[in-house]
Amino acid sequence: GQNIDQPTEMTATEGAIVQINCTYQTSGFNGLFWYQQHAGEAPTFLSYNVLDGLEEKGRFSSFLSRSKGYSYLLLKELQMKDSASYLCAVPDSNYQLIWGAGTKLIIKP
């Protein structure tokens, strides 16, 4: 079967760094997405990894290891506005996204 796991909730301090992990088990692999979702809003795109390695985009970076079925999202210099849910998703062959349950990130001052 297909399964995506990520922690339910994490807490971090403003200005710090936090890493949100995601492990997946899928039949076939078409890349891995990270989305940010604030309460009451639709998801917004953060990153898409297809190849192994780290991709940096400003304060956010995303890492992928296909052999380990593992990805992480790294958020640096945390700001209060980064408090949100972070969703890991993998597309299947029909272009449907298989979603993790999401990680709620709580930022404390």
Next chain:
Amino acid sequence: GAVVSQHPSWVICKSGTSVKIECRSLDFQATTMFWYRQFPKQSLMLMATSNEGSKATYEQGVEKDKFLINHASLTLSTLTVTSAHPEDSSFYICSAYSGESSYEQYFGPGTRLTVT
């Protein structure tokens, strides 16, 4: 680019009435559109996948006669919630896929439906 709009952004309706939600891709043609539903503090749940000019494919447990989906053009898909009940109150989100090499879906801003 790659903007998806939804209308309305929120709607309140009485139990037993029907509500139509529109999803439009504004600057690209969407070969496939997806409809999601999200209850508070829960993850996105895919309801159905629609391709332009063909019938939608519904996920298990989603009543196709209750949630009517019409993908009439490459830029417009509609979801009609028929005979709405309070338990249909939720956040409905559409996304669109352009059919290009990337698998990225572009999300609309969502529609909050409250059935009284």
